[in-house]
Structure formats: structure tokens, C-alpha cells
Amino acid sequence: MQGNVGLMLLVEWRPGARARGFARLALGGGRLKRVPGLAFAKSLGTGEGGGFGLAPSFSHHGIFASFADDAAADAFLESSLVDAYRADSVALFSLKLRAFSARGRWAGREPLAVTASAPSGPVAALTRGAIRPSRAFAFWRHATPSHRAVDRADGCLLSAGLGEAPLFRQATFSVWRDAAAMDAYARTGAHREAIRAASAEGHFSESLFARFVPYDARGTWRGRSLMQEAA
Numbered sequence: 001m002q003g004n005v006g007l008m009l010l011v012e013w014r015p016g017a018r019a020r021g022f023a024r025l026a027l028g029g030g031r032l033k034r035v036p037g038l039a040f041a042k043s044l045g046t047g048e049g050g051g052f053g054l055a056p057s058f059s060h061h062g063i064f065a066s067f068a069d070d071a072a073a074d075a076f077l078e079s080s081l082v083d084a085y086r087a088d089s090v091a092l093f094s095l096k097l098r099a100f101s102a103r104g105r106w107a108g109r110e111p112l113a114v115t116a117s118a119p120s121g122p123v124a125a126l127t128r129g130a131i132r133p134s135r136a137f138a139f140w141r142h143a144t145p146s147h148r149a150v151d152r153a154d155g156c157l158l159s160a161g162l163g164e165a166p167l168f169r170q171a172t173f174s175v176w177r178d179a180a181a182m183d184a185y186a187r188t189g190a191h192r193e194a195i196r197a198a199s200a201e202g203h204f205s206e207s208l209f210a211r212f213v214p215y216d217a218r219g220t221w222r223g224r225s226l227m228q229e230a231a
Helices: 015-032 070-077 080-087 133-150 179-186 189-201 226-230
Strands: 005-013 038-046 060-067 089-104 123-131 156-165 169-176 204-218
Touching: 005 015, 005 070, 005 080, 015 038, 015 060, 060 070, 060 156, 060 169, 070 080, 070 089, 080 089, 089 123, 123 179, 169 179
Parallel strands: none
Antiparallel strands: 005 060, 005 089, 038 060, 038 156, 089 204, 123 169, 123 204, 156 169
């Protein structure tokens, strides 16, 4: 089943709760499966500081999920599970999403139906790949400079480096002022070279590329409020 509404949830654990946060990351998939209206979910770690790179963070955590509708997504955000996250965090950010473009699969599934048209305002992008072990060195050689550039890119409002497993199952999530800003980053410099190499050298055994209309942003991530950044 595909979901109609996507949700990105990003958490920074308070120091005294990091062990619980790590346990939630490791065990989160089982609890998420019982959420009403849930179509798809992945519990995700992040790079150091919630950003990109090989070193993992022990204080940041992400969940990407899709739901049948807005009501199911809102019920999850108001659930005891997310309340526990909120109580143990110094920052919790959530953003609902409707896909206007999606290509590929995640764990053999297409998690989101395309239900929106391309917007004139802010856009969000999710890129997820299962990296072939034989291509991991080549992938990271190209990906690292690309990832470092995204936070400095003109028009990038928010970004996160995410992963299901170190080195081999990686995702990037970003929100942009508009499609023009996102495309300018994607088509220039290190990111363009990373895309070319991934395609030419077959870095991924499975991949998903999706673009969204973002809405209903709540909270902060890495010290940034999306609503303030977009204003």
C-alpha cells in the first residue's frame, strides 16, 4: 500500500536520553508497524551533528513515514510514541509532505503516491540509495564533497543526512526555497559529478528519488526553523 501523505520527523536527543534514543533507533521499526494508518516507515540514524558524512551521530534520529491521509499523520504526531520522543529531546522537527514526483523503490516498495503538482514555492527532496558494497568507496569519494556543499547552497532551508545502516544504506533530505534553487544545486559542482558517477558506475542496487510539496512544519532542526528560513 502506498501512502498519500509523507512525514519527516527529526529528533535531537538530550544528553541524558541518548541511550534510550539509540534503542529507539534500533527497535523503532517494530513499534512503527503498529501505528494506525501507516503505509511505510523507516527509522534512521544520521551523520555526525545531524548532517552528512561517515561518522555517525549518537544524538540525532530520523523517521521517514507515509500515511493514508493527514488525519493519520496528525494522530501519529500526537501519539504517546512521539510524546516520548518530545520529552527526551532538545529539538524535534516534523514536516508533512505530498509527492509531486517519485521514481524508484525503497526496500522493494514505492512508499508514496504522487498526489500533488509541482509548487511555485518551497520544495523538498529525498534521495535514498542502497549502495553496492563493491562501489562504497567510489560512492563516498564523490558523495562527501557534494554533501558538504548542500548546507552552503543558496536557497537550502534545511538538510539532513540519514541512513538505515552505516556506509551502505544512505538517504539525504533537503528543503529548498523553490525548485530553481534545488535544481541549481543539483546541476552544478560536486553534486552534478556525484550524480554522473552514481549513474555511470552503478553505485546503487536500489534507489528512490522523490520531490515533495512541504507543509505543516513544526519545530527546529540543527538550530533552524523552517518557517523562519522561508520567510
